Amino acid sequence: MHAVRTRPQAGAPGAPCAQCQTHTAQGKLTRLRYQAPKPGNRAPGGWISMRVFSCLFTEHNLWFVLLAAVMCVLGATITIRLYRLVSGARGAARLGWAFLAAVCAGAAVWTTHFIAMLGYEPGVPVQLDPGLTIASGLIAIFGSGLAFLIAGSFSGRVFHALGGAVFGLTVAAMHFTGMFAYRVDGIVSWDMAYIAAAIALSAGFGAAALYVAPNWKGGWRCMIPSLLMVAGIVSLHFTGMAAFIVTPLEGVETGADSPAFTAMAIAVAIAGFLILGTGVATYFIEQRMREASEDKLRHMALHDPLTGLPNRTSFNARLDARLDGPLAHETAIIAIDLNRFKEINDSWGHAAGDQVLTVLAERLRKFDGARHFAARLGGDEFCMILKTADVQELETLVQALENEFNRPVQCGDLEAAAGASIGVAIFPRDGDTRDALARNADLAMYKAKADPLTNICFYDPALGEAVRESRALASDLRQAIESDQLTLHYQVQTSIGSGEIRGYEALLRWTHPERGNIPPSRFIPLAEANGLILQLGDWVLRRACLDAAAWPSHLKVAVNLSAIQLTHIALPQQIHQVLIETGLPPARLEIELTETALIKDKAQSLHIMRQIKALGVSIALDDFGTGYSSLDTLRTFPFDKIKLDKSFTDELKTDPRSLAVVRAVLTLARSLGIPVLAEGIETVEQLELLRIEHCDEGQGYLLGRPAPKDVVSQLGQRIEVGGAPQPAQAPAPAKRA
Structure with a gap:
């Protein structure tokens, strides 16, 4: 608050006033220098305090003082809030917030100063210079903007203090410019010591205010920067008031036009409040928009964009809160995986798949939603937190949930029933932590998915033991690949008509140092499930080609x-590289593929097969007759050989229908110009029937068991079969990989 300090006449001519010795004699004014009281006569609180408070309470309209105080506190509070936005903004946004903060700060400081001046009762006529008055307001605005840019554009705390000091100097410049605009009929003098003190106090409090503003944001401490700014403005006013001394002239009428000044003060206050209100409105609008944006980002971070269900992060947080609460013992979770979602995607397209997911998510949301919590973890996987641990109630709930997934979903003119496999785990019986509970629910779900007759499975400790054993075995398999502990055995393939050896099939064998022989039917799926199949397949291909390069x-x-290997786009390049490194001619390598491998992605499989054949490598269709699309497979893919599945060879003698199927396949193959190799030949009778039916090649225990490369290299060029099966060439039979 800014006002002036006057030396009014006190009583009769020649009588001194209370704070200065001024007297008149014969119409002439005589002004004596102010003498400070001696220390022994100093009033309590000091003569400076008496001088300040006397002027404040006896020469000011206290209602104006109160109005100025409200303006000062409100303006400082709004200014600090806007300044914090300046510190957090970048680029053009920082300039915009700095301008708004400068307008609010300048308006608050200027209106506080102006209202206090209008409330001062100097006892002499007063005039205001409009030019200097307007200039003081512009100084307040532009100086504040510069201060906020200095403080808000740099990260160092020293720049915050420097910007605050510039703000304090701006307030001082505005104050003294406004004092020069205050014209009174009297003699004016200045005390330079008070001026220096006023400037120092303003700069010091301003530096402190902006220094602490960026960090002191929460709780009661958030008001400290505003109070420091108010202290700077107030101390500047009172100290500057002490520096400004006016001695009225004799015979001049006292007082100012109080009604006019009152109206002007109210108008200035209204204008100031409107400016500050604009700043407040802008601040809160920006805060609301920021909160709305943060809410939207938070929702996006915690929810699935397609279905709107909570995502994995949100599910984990909710489950953690549930397990940490008093009702943790009444908690179970279920893991859900759709059974026919890939079929829906492949048959009707991804748009239909998305629609199915959206409908099913809405059913989950409505499924007793007041009690339970559903989330989509990704793909076609969902999970739910059920607020009960009662097994009977869980069975009822899960059965009802399964019915929801079995209900058809309308996709345009078509209906799809996805179905679901559901695994259930109960806290703390099936896991006493979030991760253990979720993991065991997944294990139960995979168990349900593996059994075509079961869609719901409760966790059993035996599942965990099986998983632990599989993980240990997978780790051992990885080590076996890296340390070259695997071996290849070879099973002979002969011409049925002449017995001539045509080649060998490479069969992978693994002898575990502790578990003994691990069958391929066990470790091949394990390699596929643990991401080892590509590494394992490369090892087999390289070793087989290297061994074959030494054969005739x-x-x-x-x-x-x-x-999985067939879906790898780099497979043709890998085969080509192996052939170059091992020196095996491409014509001596045959790749065997099953129908299951082909139908996963027919277009991709056909593209890769054509690239492999372009290398000169032949391709055989393995296990023919067991797939559901065999004829279409023969029509679509360029095979060089058909391998008839062992299941038909086993029943040639006992089942006329098997013999009829074999005849039909041989006839079809001859019409297509594709040779046929019969697998699983174990008796002379089987071999003789296949010879009669003109089957091209054969493979089986009768012709030769799988054996290491050193054994098969001694077989010669022809296999002669008499009236009994050939003796085994390896100590123990093993199932073909």
């Missing part, structure tokens, strides 16, 4: 590829 030049080697 007319012998071929057949290598099985899994479905």
